[in-house]
Amino acid sequence: MSACAEMTKRINKMKRLIILGGGESGVGTALLGKAKGYEVFVSDKGKIKDKYKNVLLNNEIEFEDEQHTEIKILNADIVMKSPGIPDKVALVKRIREAGIKVVSEIEFASKFTESILIAITGSNGKTTTATLTHHLLHQDLDVGLAGNIGDSFAKQILEKNHDNYVLEISSFQLDDIIDFKPKIAILTNITPDHLDRYDYKFENYIASKFRVVENQTEDDYFIYDADDEVILEYLKRHQIQSKKLPFSLTKVVDEGAYLDKNNIVITIDNNKIIMPTNNLALEGKHNVKNAMAASTVAHLLKIRKQTIRESLENFNGVEHRLEHVLKINKVQYINDSKATNVNATYFALESMDAPTVWIVGGVDKGNEYRELFPFVNEKVKAIICLGTDNAKLIESFGNMVDVVVETQYMSEAVKIAYKLASAGDNVLLSPACASFDLFENYEDRGRQFKNAVRNL
Structure with missing residues (x-):
């Protein structure tokens, strides 16, 4: 070990690093923290995935999931909080009130x-x-x-x-x-x-x-x-x-x-x-x-x-961002699952050069859909609402297109799109919303779309 690393270990010796969230950033921070001489404890209110549990076990890092044991958390010197945890969570408020430094992984x-x-x-x-x-x-x-x-x-x-x-x-x-x-x-x-x-x-x-x-x-x-x-x-x-x-x-x-x-x-x-x-x-x-x-x-x-x-x-672009999946019966299926806000969907609809069947919906984050109206009027022939609550979408776009359909299943959304689309059309998944009502994340949503298209 280098003299610099030894010095780091001595400086940080016995400092207690608490990590809230046992995902990619949390487990990475746990590994780095342990290597730098911190006493590390990982706590996740949800269930930690097996692949991350195995990393923690193999590196002898203490952790818990499906709970937060406050007595083990509030004695921290520093807390690394997963970006998915809001500041308004009661535990985070108590950590800050205790004067404990809260930082992100970066x-x-x-x-x-x-x-x-x-x-x-x-x-x-x-x-x-x-x-x-x-x-x-x-x-x-x-x-x-x-x-x-x-x-x-x-x-x-x-x-x-x-x-x-x-x-x-x-x-x-x-x-x-x-x-x-x-x-x-x-x-x-x-x-x-x-x-x-x-x-x-x-x-x-x-x-x-x-x-x-x-x-x-x-x-x-x-x-x-x-x-x-x-x-x-x-x-x-x-x-x-x-x-x-x-x-x-x-x-x-x-x-x-x-x-x-x-x-x-x-x-x-x-x-x-x-x-x-x-x-x-x-x-x-x-x-x-x-x-x-x-x-x-x-x-x-x-x-x-x-x-x-x-x-x-x-450069070929990134998965789930205006990703051309397949062309079936001269209909292009496009995966833009990464469009989790209105502005991203704006770019997607702007780029459509053919009549489009638009699959939209999910968790609304306070969306204002007005900027999409010109593109919907000009380019969208049918809308498929894919979410647990589609009322705002139907209210916003219901009078602009002849066909608006609701579903809570990706496989059904794609089958409906297949029936509605004609040769030369696009079928675009560009949700303008977060995915957490029906899917694990936008990647899961995009993969389900691609699988459903391939199974047509």
Whole structure:
């Protein structure tokens, strides 16, 4: 063991780390915490999956599930809280009242690496942008992809500790940072989402997203959508320390990225590169923006122009995001299960180039559907509501299309869509809602859709 690791163990000796949530981030943090000399206890109100239980057992880490034993929790020195647990939960309130520090996984794990951190957040596009950024970097750099994707950030630091990390980060994770400071921060956009977690106040959600830059200095970089009015309005009223690199489809920027006809022009410190968009693997205006953000990172980190161009042209996108599944009887079935808010579904409907049977619904997070009305009127021929409570959807769209059907089963939704669609149509799963009423998560929802399509 290195002298640095020995020192870390001595400093943290007997410090008690409590982890609330026994999922990917919780178990990764438990492993890192134990390796750094913490006394670790994992507690989950639900049932911990067997694959995670086995990791905890094999590493002799104490845990409990289907309960929270407060006497074992309230003697913590530090608590790492799963992003899925809201602050309004009684136990979390008691932890804070006891003066115990509560952090997210990204906050805890970042203390144990000197790597360059690229943090990507936003209401939509962050998964695609993070995956694309990693794709652009990985040929030339040692880079990990973590946050809401793949193996946890904490586990990767313990096992690999890459020189660079691309982190997809949610507002929930940002809520529990203290010192977390990425070298490069990206804010893809801000539209109303998760308002149930923010007292139904959009300004609270906006402030949460901007926490990604709160610890940055003038030596760091902030890449953001200069076409997003919410972001621009916030920047007018708040001072950001880092160097701003905006990207835009509609205006020319001196530093950052903009669209000039069919070319992306990126300028950083008077160093300009031009990337054609004609052969972008991903379609849609929103994906041009994702490509701008990712390419700006690659240019900052001195990736070769040829590598950036080739990577943009061969990137296949991410699962459950406008994923073309199959074409059956000349009907294209598209899986956009990752569209868990209205703005994501806006991009999906915008990109439809044929009459569409739209499968929508789930847990409404305070959605406002008005911005979808033009696309529904123009492109949607039938709506299939897939949720336990579809009243708001029916009220919003019932007068716009001739056919509105309700179901609570994915297999039935796909069979109904099969009957309603004609040759040349699209069948689009783009729920605009969370998945937790009928599915484990959006991945489960998307996989069920794909399986149902394949079984037609």
